[in-house]
Amino acid sequence: EAGVAQSPRYKIIEKRQSVAFWCNPISGHATLYWYQQILGQGPKLLIQFQNNGVVDDSQLPKDRFSAERLKGVDSTLKIQPAKLEDSAVYLCASSLGGSNQPQHFGDGTRLSIL
Amino acid sequence: AQSVTQPDIHITVSEGASLELRCNYSYGATPYLFWYVQSPGQGLQLLLKYFSGDTLVQGIKGFEAEFKRSQSSFNLRKPSVHWSDAAEYFCAVVGSGSARQLTFGSGTQLTVLP
Numbered sequence: 001e002a003g004v005a006q007s008p009r010y011k012i013i014e015k016r017q018s019v020a021f022w023c024n025p026i027s028g029h030a031t032l033y034w035y036q037q038i039l040g041q042g043p044k045l046l047i048q049f050q051n052n053g054v055v056d057d058s059q060l061p062k063d064r065f066s067a068e069r070l071k072g073v074d075s076t077l078k079i080q081p082a083k084l085e086d087s088a089v090y091l092c093a094s095s096l097g098g099s100n101q102p103q104h105f106g107d108g109t110r111l112s113i114l
Numbered sequence: 115a116q117s118v119t120q121p122d123i124h125i126t127v128s129e130g131a132s133l134e135l136r137c138n139y140s141y142g143a144t145p146y147l148f149w150y151v152q153s154p155g156q157g158l159q160l161l162l163k164y165f166s167g168d169t170l171v172q173g174i175k176g177f178e179a180e181f182k183r184s185q186s187s188f189n190l191r192k193p194s195v196h197w198s199d200a201a202e203y204f205c206a207v208v209g210s211g212s213a214r215q216l217t218f219g220s221g222t223q224l225t226v227l228p
Contacts, residue, residue, distance in 0.1 A: 004157070033216075042118075042204050042218030043158070056215060091157055099214040100146050100165050105157035 002026065004106035006092050012112045018080035021109045025073070025094030031055075032069055033103060034077050035091040043091055049075065050097065079111075087113045116141040116207050120219035127195050128227045135190040135222050137205030147188045148206040148216075149179055158204065164188065175199070200226045 005024040013019050025032050030051050035043035046065065048056040051072040060067070064083070069075040079086055089110050093103040117140045127133055139145055146165050150158040162173025169181040179190045188205060205219045 040220070042206075042220050044218075045215055048215075093157075099208045099216075102148065102160045102163055103216060105150075105159070107155070107157045110155075 004092055004094055004104055006090075006106035006109055008109055009107065010110050010112075012114065013082055014114045015084055016081040018078065019082055019111065020079075021077045021090050021092075021111075023075045023077070023092030023106060025075070025092070026104055029094035029096055029104070030072070031095045031097040031101075032075050033093040033095075034067055034075070035093065037089040037091055037108070039088070046077070082111075082113050084113050087111060116145060116215075116217050118205050118207050118217055118219035120203075120205055120222050122222045123220070124223045124225065126225040126227060129197050130194050133190075133192045133195045133199070133224070135203050135205075135224070137188045137190065137219060138186050139188065139205070139207045140186065141207055144183075145207045147179075147181060148208075149173065149177070149188075149190050150204045150206060150218075151175075151201045152204065152221075153201045161190070161203075195224075195226055197226045197228065200224055 007022050032049045034046045037043040046060045047067045049069040052069045067077045089108040091108045093105045095101040095103045119138045148163045149161040152158045161177050162171050164171050164181045172178050177192050181188050202221045202223050204221045208216045
C-alpha cells in the first residue's frame with residue numbers, strides 16, 4: 001500500500017512570510033495528524049482530524065497556524081506569518097482511528113526560517 | 115496527563131553487541147505503548163506496540179520490548195545490533211481512556227561502531 005505522502009520535502013522562507021504544507025494520507029485512514037518536530041525533540045501533536053472534523057487542536061498556535069482537511073482526505077497546514085521558532089520538521093501521520101491503531105508517518109517537510 | 119522519559123540521549127554500541135534502550139512512562143491506567151525508529155531525513159517507522167497480554171512483544175528488524183508495570187517501563191532490546199540500526203528511537207504512549215493523544219519521548223540517538 002502507498003504510504004503517507006507529504007510535500008514539499010524542504011522549504012526555506014524568511015520570517016513573516018507564509019508557507020503551506022500538503023499531506024495525502026493512506027487510503028481509507030480516517031484519522032490524520034500533524035506533528036511539529038523541533039531538532040533534538042520528539043514529535044509534538046499540533047492537530048488531529050477525524051474525517052474532516054477537528055478532534056484535537058489544543059496545541060496548535062491558532063494565531064498563526066491553520067489546518068484543514070477538505071473532503072476528509074488530503075490536508076494542508078499553513079503558517080502565516082512564520083517566526084524563527086517555527087523552524088522544524090512537520091510530520092503528517094494517518095491511522096484507521098482509535099488510540100490502539102498505530103500511526104503511519106510521512107517523511108515530513110523540513111522548514112527553515114531565515 | 116501522560117508523559118514519556120527516555121533517559122539516554124545518545125548511546126554508542128559496537129556492531130554485533132546487544133542493545134537496550136530505556137523508556138519510562140507516566141500514566142494512571144494501562145497505556146498503549148509504542149517504539150518508533152527514525153532514520154535521517156525520514157519519517158517515523160513503527161517497530162512494535164503493546165496493548166495488552168504477553169508483556170514481551172516482538173517487532174520488526176529483530177527488536178523486542180518488555181512491558182513492566184511495576185517499573186512503568188517499556189525498554190527496547192536487540193540481541194545483536196547491525197550497522198543499519200543506527201538511527202533515532204522514540205518511545206511513545208497513548209492513553210486508553212480519554213487522554214488519546216500520542217505522546218513521544220525526546221528520543222535516543224543510536225550510533226553503531228564497526
